[in-house]
Amino acid sequence: MGGIIIVTDLKAAIEQVELFIELTHEDAADTPSLQRFDQQRLRYWKDMQQKLMQLQLEMDNKDKI
Numbered sequence: 001m002g003g004i005i006i007v008t009d010l011k012a013a014i015e016q017v018e019l020f021i022e023l024t025h026e027d028a029a030d031t032p033s034l035q036r037f038d039q040q041r042l043r044y045w046k047d048m049q050q051k052l053m054q055l056q057l058e059m060d061n062k063d064k065i
Contacts, residue, residue, distance in 0.1 A: 010056055017049045 007013045021042065028034040 007052070007055075010052065010059070014049065014052045014056065017045055017052060020045045021049065 023041075024038050025031075025034045028038045
């Protein structure tokens with residue numbers, strides 16, 4: 001765990017993460033293990049979104065200085 005991801009287009013990365021957040025497994029409602037997987041997947045992508053948005057905020061603030 002804890003690999004490094006290099007982002008070259010922050011806006012596109014945030015948009016892509018938002019798409020991943022919307023995805024769900026088609027059988028998740030019927031299968032407890034897939035429900036857990038979807039919850040873990042959603043938590044991962046929401047954490048990623050938060051980190052990318054924080055980075056965007058830091059970059060915006062840096063540009064203002």
